[in-house]
Every structure is written in structure tokens, then in C-alpha cells.
Amino acid sequence: MFNWEDLRYFHAVAQGGSLSAAARLLQVDHATVGRRVTSLEQQLAGRLLDRQARACVLTPLGEQVLQLTRAIEHHAFAIERAADAERAPARGKVTLSVPPVLVNTLLTRCMFDFRQRYPEIQLTVVSQPGVVSLTRREADLALRLVRPTDDHDVARKLGVMPFSLYAHNDYRYLNDPARWEFIGYEEQLARMPHAKWINEIAGQRPISCAVSDIISQHQAAKAGLGVASLPQFIGDSDQELQRLPYTKAGFSPEVWLVVHADLRASPLLRKVMDFITTAVKTTLNC
Numbered sequence: 001m002f003n004w005e006d007l008r009y010f011h012a013v014a015q016g017g018s019l020s021a022a023a024r025l026l027q028v029d030h031a032t033v034g035r036r037v038t039s040l041e042q043q044l045a046g047r048l049l050d051r052q053a054r055a056c057v058l059t060p061l062g063e064q065v066l067q068l069t070r071a072i073e074h075h076a077f078a079i080e081r082a083a084d085a086e087r088a089p090a091r092g093k094v095t096l097s098v099p100p101v102l103v104n105t106l107l108t109r110c111m112f113d114f115r116q117r118y119p120e121i122q123l124t125v126v127s128q129p130g131v132v133s134l135t136r137r138e139a140d141l142a143l144r145l146v147r148p149t150d151d152h153d154v155a156r157k158l159g160v161m162p163f164s165l166y167a168h169n170d171y172r173y174l175n176d177p178a179r180w181e182f183i184g185y186e187e188q189l190a191r192m193p194h195a196k197w198i199n200e201i202a203g204q205r206p207i208s209c210a211v212s213d214i215i216s217q218h219q220a221a222k223a224g225l226g227v228a229s230l231p232q233f234i235g236d237s238d239q240e241l242q243r244l245p246y247t248k249a250g251f252s253p254e255v256w257l258v259v260h261a262d263l264r265a266s267p268l269l270r271k272v273m274d275f276i277t278t279a280v281k282t283t284l285n286c
Helices: 003-018 019-026 028-043 060-086 100-117 193-202 214-222 268-282
Strands: 050-053 056-058 094-096 121-127 140-142 153-160 164-167 180-183 207-211 228-231 243-244 254-260
Touching: 003 019, 003 028, 003 056, 003 060, 019 028, 028 207, 056 060, 060 153, 094 100, 094 268, 100 121, 100 214, 100 268, 121 268, 153 268, 164 193, 164 214, 180 193, 180 214, 180 228, 193 228, 214 228, 254 268
Parallel strands: 094 121, 094 140, 180 207
Antiparallel strands: 050 056, 140 254, 153 254, 164 228, 164 243
């Protein structure tokens, strides 16, 4: 019987594409990764990797072993989730993945109340535009602005987040829509639904400023740089801004709270889910 722990090192190399990438992922040194993979190859009496100057390429045997290690990884995470779900005390650490727009404008306002109500829970909020995997335990819960598609996840729609157009009260073209300048997204984010909607509304009118997130769009509008598309709960609460009229279809992404099916009954996660649900619905007036 070979050492199962060696499989974890091989799997990390296959995922990262190199020994150094695997070392960073596992937080060990480069030599340790190489030694563990070599040990696995010796036990299996076969070569798993072609080690090149800057990358590692899987051999045919390596490809087969990778498929099997993916199944092992899936079941390992399932064991962790099962253990977490059975823990009786509703205390501990919870990691919540949240889109950047909802962190600074919604959750940070609620963190003090959450801490006062649940001092036994350490809530970690991870803000990133990409979708994290709940199956791989990259987070325990997630708020998302698109409907989840993973069959292993359980999702609850909390409401919709309608957007409108806003400009500073003193914006020079406030009453001249033909001359409006728009605040959009940088080129790397041009395929996002919100970016496409802004470009559609702008039409032939110029994009005066391109940024990477809604918080920056908000600040650019307050600085008088042009017209921004903001969630109504942000724009309507800012007395320096005015909501502007437009006739085209609106942009209203859905807000979903997601948990892995294995953990939905966890007393610890239930507390966080109930709190987040109330906070989001109150903010969005759902």
C-alpha cells in the first residue's frame, strides 16, 4: 500500500502546474513537494510527471491518477462537511464570500451588530469578484449576484438589487442628457453584465472614466466626473447625488445566499444565514 498523503502533494502539483506552485498552495518548501511526488512514483513504479524547466506535464499515468485523486478530494471535503454539520455547539469560525459591492456598502454596517449578537462566532468576510467553491471549502457561505448552478449547493433568493443612473447635484450636464458622460468599467471587466448595461445606456455618448468596481464609480460620480450606474440603496442615500431619468430596461441583479447541501442544517451556519438574510432584505427593502 502506498502513502495516501503523497497523493495530496501530487494533486497540488497537477493543479498548480509546477512544484513551486504546489509548494505555495501547501505552504511547504519546494524540495518537500518534489520528494513526496518522487516517493509516490517509486511506490507506483511509474512516472506521473514530466518535470520541465518551468512546469510539470502529466504523463498518461499521471492523467489517470489525477482523475482518481479528484474523487478522493471530493470525498475528503464531504467528510469535513459531515463532521462540521454534526457539531452541536453553535460557535466557531464561519467564512462568508461576498461580492465587493456588498461588503463596503452593506456588511461592514452590520458587523458590529453581528458581533454584539453572536460573540461566540468569528465571521470572516472574503471579498472577491470570482465565484468561490463551497464544495472545496473555499468558503462556508456565499452571497452571489447570479443564480448558482452547482448541484451540490442550496440557494435562497433574498431579493433583487435595482440600479439607477446618478450624477452629482452640480454636474455640469445634469439637465442635458445628450451630453452626459458615463463612468464605466476598465477593459478587463467589459464582459460583466453591469458593464454591458452601462455601455448600452451610454450608446454613442462618451465614457469619461473607467474603474474596476462600484465603490470607485460612486466616488467618481461624487467628484463630478459623469453619470454612474449605482445600486439604488447606495445612490438614493447619498444627498450629493441625484437619480437621473432613463427609459431603457433597468439592471436588477438577483441576490442569492448559498450554502453547501451538507451544511445547510448546521446550527452555526443557520445563525449566520438568518442574520445575513435579514440584513440584505432590510437594505434592499425586500
